[in-house]
Amino acid sequence: MSELPPEARLWNLIRGASGTKAFGIAADLGVADALAAGPRSVAELADESGADPDTLQRILRALASDGVFAEEKPGVFRNTEASELLRSDDTGSWREFAHLFGEVCYPAVGALDARSTEVPFIRACGTDFWSWLAARPEERSNFDKAMEGGRSERADRLAALEWRADETVVDIGGGTGALLRDLLERRPELRGVVFDLPEADRTEAAVGDRLTFVSGSFFERLPEGDAYVLSRILHDWDDEPAAAILRVVRAAAPGEARLLVLDSVVPPGNEPSGAKWLDILMLVLQRGRERTESQWRALLGSAGFGVDEIEDGLIQATCR
Ligand SMILES: C[S@@+](CC[C@H](N)C(=O)[O-])C[C@H]1O[C@@H](n2cnc3c(N)ncnc32)[C@H](O)[C@@H]1O
DSSP states (O other), rough: OOOHHHHHHHHHHHTTHHHHHHHHHHHHHHHHHHHHOOOOEEHHHHHHHTTOOHHHHHHHEEEEEESSSEEEEEEEEOOOOOTTSSTTTTTOOHHHHIIIIIIIIIIHHTTTTTOOOOOOHHEEEEEEHHHHHHTTTHHHHHHOOOHHHTHHHHHHHHTTTTOOOEEEEEEEOOSHHHHHHHHHHOOOOOOOEEOOOTTTEEEOOTTTTTTEEOOOOTOOOOOOOOEEEEEOOOSOOOOOHHHHHHHHHHHSSTTTOEEEEEEBOOTTTTOHHHHHHHHHHOOOOOOOOOBBHHHHHHHHHTTTTEEEEEEETTEEEEEO
């Protein structure tokens, strides 16, 4: 761990809520797009976006103190390498993530209560996360775009595995299908089925008839396939519902099918890890959880799967 003074450690945690909110606001106002052609005054940015100039100035100054935007001269801001990632033409989905955290997750995090086992998101928003998204197509679409971020690395990781010709890969909870499309582009011998709720935003990305979409609930039934991808699905759920999903996979899967779980493996002890913070968000949204290696082995074993290989980000398992 770096040698930060203890007071600085505390301050970095305490200011977290302001950072999440400020970042979400700057993303929603489209500041990075407005600065795409070069530095501009806060007065102009505020005028164009309908923001209060004083509020915007202070938000941008705070963000700039962390390297997101830079105040070139008093009241004039420019993009930095980090704020460029918030541009709408960037493929990394940071703008959508910033909105998701700043506007959707933020009130739910505020409802986290260590003395309650209620789901904080439901306390804050009155309904479960997926129903809330289903009732708000724009938020659903933003969520799906946010989830597309970082898929290239995940597609690379899947593509590097050994595949037989003509295998059918079912991406369970596959959202827009972008991950599977990227895998199929890297592995032209494969076919893919994207399975998700009907309200998921579908990318009608052309990979011919090799990619199909099936709607339904993974708590009920799943299509037959040779390999099942669960990318950032099981961490959404506590052990009981996660095992229920796995049992549905087990029922659909032929005996030799492979299970490919793309999720974090929480490192032991005090080792810094994004997963230890993402775990809090999973707890907030629906009492999901990030898992350690032994928790993964226990969960998969309880549903009839044996772990063949486990590393952070990819767990390979087969039916036992
Ligand atoms: C955290 S997102 C992950 C999306 C994608 N797999 C990825 O890695 O980016 C979880 C996905 O599970 C889907 N989902 C939630 N409940 C579902 C259900 N009962 N049946 C099928 N899909 C579901 C959501 O619609 C969403 O697309």
